[in-house]
Structures are given as C-alpha cells and as structure tokens.
Amino acid sequence: VTTGARTLLTGRDDLAGLAWRDGLPDGAPLPAAGSLPEGAVLLQVEAVALTANTLTYGLLGERLRYWDFFPSARPGWGCLPGWGTARVEASALSELPPGSRISGLLPIATNCLLWPRRLTPLTLRDGAEHRRDLPGAYQHYERLPPTAAGAAGPDEDEALGALLRPLFVLGFLLAEHLVRLAEASDVLTVVLTSASSRASQAVAQQLTGSGLRVVGLTAAPRVTACAATGLYDAVVPYPRAEDVAGLAPDGGVVLADLAGDAAVRDQLRAALPGRLRRTVLVGATHRADDQALVPHPSAEVFFAPEQLRQRTADWGVEGLRRRQDSAWRSYLDGARRRVDLLPARGPEAVEQAYREVLAGRCSPRHGHLLLPAAG
C-alpha cells in the first residue's frame, strides 16, 4: 500500500527538464481512506513503458493536448502519459474493487485517479470530465487478472503488451493504409524511417506477405541490429539515403516517415525523381522540430486514433478486436525474441532510463519499463 504519492513532471518546453513532486499528477495529496471523489478509483501505477512515442507525446503535447490527460497544476510543467499497468488501491465503485488491475494510458507517477465508466468483464473507459474531448482511443483500458502471489507488477506478457501493443496497433493500421495507397498508385516499395523503432518494426512485420518491398532507414550504429530482425528486405543508414533508389529499381515508392526529419525526406525525394508517390507523416523520433506531423501539400498525416475510429465504424468493435487480437498473438511470438525488458525501479532509476531514451542512446532491443512506486 502506498504511503505517499510522487509524480515525475517534465518541462513542457524542454523535455530534458525533470522534477519529482509529492502528490498525484495534479499536486493533490493521496485521498484519505473513504474520501475518494464520487465514482473514482485510486490507482497504484505498477509500470509504464517508455519509448520514443512517449517523448513524441511531449513534443506535440501542446498541439495535440497530450499534457491534458493527467493535468499538472504547475505552470510550464506537465505529466507525460505512457502505456502501462496499474492496480486499484482504493475504490468508490463496487464493480472495480481494490486489487483489480488494468492496462492503458497512465502517468509517470506512483498513483493517479481514474473515473471508470462502461465496465465490461474485459474493458472499461475513463469518464473523467477533463478527458471528455480527447481522442477516444486513449480512454480505453483493458482489465487484467490479479498478479500471481508475491508479484507486485506485470508479468512478462503484460509488460510486453504495455511496451509493444500501442505500436503494434499503429503497425496494424498503417500497414493496411500503405497497402491501399500502393494499390492505388503503382507502388512496389515502402520506405520506413526510424526503422529501428518498435513502430516501424511493427509496420514492417504487418507488411510481410503483402508483396511490397520494405526498405528501412536508420542511424548507422543500428543498421546491423535492425537488419537482424529479419523484418526488412534491406536496411540503409541515413547518410546514404540515396542508396534507396538502387534498392527500389522499379515502380513507385511510398515513404512512411517515423523520424520526422525533413532533411531525410528531401534526400529521398531527390534520389527518387518522379517516383516518390506519397509521403505519410507518422512520427517524430528525431524531434527535429515541433512542426512534425503538420500536413502539407506533398504529405499526409497518419494518426492512429483517427484511423481506429474509422476501422471501428467499418468492422465494428468486436470485428476490429478479433482481427487485432489474432495479429497481435503472432506478432508477440516474434517480438519477444527482439526485446530485452529493462525495469527501472524507483525515482532515480526512472530518471536515468528517461534520459537514456531522450538521448536516443538505446539499442532497438531495449525495452524500458518505469516502476515509479518500486523501492
């Protein structure tokens, strides 16, 4: 049982600025027993996965309102949301008693409040008033079984789920979109930047069997590890982006840009005169500028929560879930061999892991898992 709550705040204008603060993300103290707000549950955060995706939430936090999920009352500082698992510590809801566990979007903090609504045996949604206008995909939580006796956090599959599932969902949706684009524009090759990222790996894996050639671009030190995943037909280091032309000798090319690096995009456009049919802006791992993911005439923006809404309309909630669950199971089988889980226990280790990920020093195998409440 938590004795005091702590939250990691990040500078909204400077993601390298970090400060621990006592209390819940909004600075409030832990509610005393029996004094939870109506309809709320108090969570103890077990683990939050930290990847470049989390930092992109910070980079685009003002424009896409990522700072609004767990608002901090301190001006200039925000609480980054990430994907993880949590246990109910106190509850004002009989349907979700203490000890219940969930996975979904959580703060980098020891504790937070949630206002669960629409509970089913498998899922629930957060109904907090301040999250009402934010994209629906982020209000969705899965219910988890109790931990094994003696275990205080997620088991390996739950941890891999927190780390990989949101990026797998992107891969599932984006691969489908790229196949459609390719069919419509005589495209034979897909180029993915930040090929070492989990998101790109998921896209590449989901394109297996599509008949499209998949070429990855990554930083020179990561080429070998990236090629070793076996997910790409070829992997090229950034300084030699023009080599992509030789690896895509025929047909059109579509670029899915996860690095968000305009210089790399320009290089590819120059190397593929008249052949780069579409550019899809997906990510900003290089954090080259905060104008990442702004649509312009030569590029479209892909936003998974928006695509998820469309696919739900096409296939229904159950249809989408069935398709995703079966693709996820086969993805996870391969992915578990490509990831080393690195738990960071307690504030100091959490801060250190954060700085590693921020600096982009990680190998594609590193799977950082933050456990702020662990001693």
Ligand SMILES: NC(=O)c1ccc[n+]([C@@H]2O[C@H](COP(=O)([O-])OP(=O)(O)OC[C@H]3O[C@@H](n4cnc5c(N)ncnc54)[C@H](OP(=O)(O)O)[C@@H]3O)[C@@H](O)[C@H]2O)c1
């Ligand atoms: N549009 C959407 O709906 C959507 C959904 C999910 C994710 N995404 C985006 O996909 C991207 C990838 O996320 P992820 O969580 O899969 O990433 P990840 O696995 O943590 O990727 C790490 C990779 O990102 C690059 N990188 C990270 N920090 C860097 C730095 N400081 N300097 C240079 N390179 C750095 C490096 O790749 P390279 O050396 O290979 O470049 C590194 O190997 C994110 O920008 C995320 O926001 C978008």
